[in-house]
Amino acid sequence: MDRYSKMKTILVTGGAGYIGSHVCKELAARGYRPITYDSLVNGHREAVRWGPFEHGDVRDRRRLDEVISRYRPEAAIIYELRLLGQSVAGGSITAITSAAASLCSRR
Numbered sequence: 001m002d003r004y005s006k007m008k009t010i011l012v013t014g015g016a017g018y019i020g021s022h023v024c025k026e027l028a029a030r031g032y033r034p035i036t037y038d039s040l041v042n043g044h045r046e047a048v049r050w051g052p053f054e055h056g057d058v059r060d061r062r063r064l065d066e067v068i069s070r071y072r073p074e075a076a077i078i079y080e081l082r083l084l085g086q087s088v089a090g091g092s093i094t095a096i097t098s099a100a101a102s103l104c105s106r107r
């Protein structure tokens with residue numbers, strides 16, 4: 001049994017960014033296991049210090065499903081809202097909400 005197995009897992013998209021990395025730190029301090037999912041388009045790999053890092057774009061539904069299946073998070077926190085707000089036509093909101101829906105349906 002690894003040290004994470006009893007911790008509640010939270011997927012944090014944009015977790016390598018300024019706000020997301022602080023959220024991950026706070027989650028870890030409260031006993032959660034934050035999984036950072038980030039494309040690194042604007043974030044930094046070295047900012048991911050509080051849990052596993054998974055490289056990916058929120059618009060990539062297949063990659064999101066892969067990460068969700070691997071870690072089976074309890075919840076997701078989405079931290080590139082500026083990007084999401086600008087890219088509705090690109091499908092980000094669709095991808096993340098449908099991935100979240102499938103997460104809930106599997107629980």
Ligand SMILES: NC(=O)c1ccc[n+]([C@@H]2O[C@H](COP(=O)([O-])OP(=O)(O)OC[C@H]3O[C@@H](n4cnc5c(N)ncnc54)[C@H](O)[C@@H]3O)[C@@H](O)[C@H]2O)c1
Binds near residue numbers: 018040041079081
């Ligand atoms: N920094 C602030 O003081 C502040 C204040 C209020 C609101 N906000 C809002 O909070 C959000 C995050 O701000 P921030 O300062 O942490 O920004 P940030 O640029 O530091 O972090 C955003 C993260 O999202 C990642 N990202 C961008 N596009 C992605 C994609 N397609 N797929 C996966 N990951 C992607 C980036 O690589 C980066 O790590 C923004 O919406 C911002 O407008 C920030």
